[in-house]
Amino acid sequence: MPGGLERVAQALDGDGGLLSQALLADGPQLAADDPQLGARSASGPRAAGSELEIATVVEAAYEGHLLHLGRSRILSTEDLDLALLAGDRLYALGLAGLAGIGDVDAVRELADVIALCALARAQDAPELADAAWEAGAAAIGWGSGPALEAAKVAARRGEPGAAEALRAAARQLSGDVAPAR
Amino acid sequence: MTGVSDTDENNDPDSDPSAAARREADPIETARANRTWWDIEADDYYAEHGSFLGDDDFVWGPEGLREAAGSVPVQVSTATGLLTVFFSQEPVLDYAGARACDLERYAAWCRQLLARGVYPPPSQFEAWFPSLAHTAEHVERTIEAAHAAFAEVA
Numbered sequence: 001m002p003g004g005l006e007r008v009a010q011a012l013d014g015d016g017g018l019l020s021q022a023l024l025a026d027g028p029q030l031a032a033d034d035p036q037l038g039a040r041s042a043s044g045p046r047a048a049g050s051e052l053e054i055a056t057v058v059e060a061a062y063e064g065h066l067l068h069l070g071r072s073r074i075l076s077t078e079d080l081d082l083a084l085l086a087g088d089r090l091y092a093l094g095l096a097g098l099a100g101i102g103d104v105d106a107v108r109e110l111a112d113v114i115a116l117c118a119l120a121r122a123q124d125a126p127e128l129a130d131a132a133w134e135a136g137a138a139a140i141g142w143g144s145g146p147a148l149e150a151a152k153v154a155a156r157r158g159e160p161g162a163a164e165a166l167r168a169a170a171r172q173l174s175g176d177v178a179p180a181r
Numbered sequence: 182m183t184g185v186s187d188t189d190e191n192n193d194p195d196s197d198p199s200a201a202a203r204r205e206a207d208p209i210e211t212a213r214a215n216r217t218w219w220d221i222e223a224d225d226y227y228a229e230h231g232s233f234l235g236d237d238d239f240v241w242g243p244e245g246l247r248e249a250a251g252s253v254p255v256q257v258s259t260a261t262g263l264l265t266v267f268f269s270q271e272p273v274l275d276y277a278g279a280r281a282c283d284l285e286r287y288a289a290w291c292r293q294l295l296a297r298g299v300y301p302p303p304s305q306f307e308a309w310f311p312s313l314a315h316t317a318e319h320v321e322r323t324i325e326a327a328h329a330a331f332a333e334v335a
Contacts, residue, residue, distance in 0.1 A: 018276055084306040085276065091310070092263060111312055118300065 044141020
């Protein structure tokens, strides 16, 4: 059975048109350090019964984020304008998928991640964006909590240490009590 | 231009309203009558609306769009939860249409919005994602900033 990212590529292929034509011929290309966010969200209790759908929408939105940085795991980024367009298409696909599942809280978490990523981009702080994704994936799988909400506020205020606070909140939510890696 | 004026008998409170009549009035008499009305009302009108009335331009519609802002040709494409403002004379229906837009003017407009505290999608190839996180105040501030930004890039 295809994973979340493969299903995203299939959805674009099914739409046809320019984005379908821009799909990588050899299928998804994952780097060794790919965070596997879809699988992470899908392993949480909130995803029970909708694991594949959750994995797909999280991977769609994360792929949208990468496309805004001119990177992709499933599409050619030769045309950067098209990459931006594809990025917003995938954001919309992810948010619509969560809304279709009926998970309004997850829509909020994903919207917060996207907004924090825009902030991180404006501040040229890629580590903040990575941390926001880690935290968002945990919140979608396990639900949010006070530590995560406080970390988001800190990030919006531009406070130092916000990225680490987001990562710590993500570990706490998912029950990972191992020391920070 | 020829106007009309109530006849003298219509000013008689005892007259029968159903019998109201009008008479022809020449342009000079019409202008004089209108001028008197405007002179009486002008101060009140300016007191009520003067804060947004310009000295030499128009304000259109309930949105308060000024003449300069209204001269910028744009197309707004929407889907549920999404919108994009395209700087184009023609409707934008596909990628080729988006590429044909005035990309420099869009970028300049975005910079004007940013200078006013509104952070829009910086590329013509992206969409706005309005959501429940945006309050009525946010929307109002965005509209005000957009008006000013349109005027700057006109």
